[in-house]
Amino acid sequence: MRNFILKRQKIRNTRALRVRKHLRGTAVKPRMCVVKTNKHIQVQLIDDENGVTLAATGTCSKEFRNTEFNQRNKASAKRLGEKIAQLAVEKNIKEIIFDRGRFKYHGILAELADAARAGGLQF
DSSP: OHHHHHHHHHHHHHHHHHHHTTOOOOSSSOEEEEEEOSSOEEEEEEETTTTEEEEEEETTSTTTTTSTTSSSSHHHHHHHHHHHHHHHHHTTOOBOEEEOTTSOSSTHHHHHHHHHHHTTOBO
């Protein structure tokens, strides 16, 4: 059983690295990294050249903590997409690179990306 879990983790990490090796964020065009856990969704805008996070939000942040958006679903993803677009526009960021990590561009990720595009981000 332990070998199965280790093999699955290795496959996940390989998939994430396969996606990330082609993506590089800059201060002008940062990388939008999305992480899904069993309970939450987290989004960051990352400048890889300087190793700095420019903006970040998630369903576990203070803004979403005691609301119906404090969980991992499509409504929360849409709200997060709007919020990260708002944070990016405040910092004069219009273009980003979308980093889906090891997750498929489907469901929650697609909802988040569509909301970010509607908020004014281009990718």
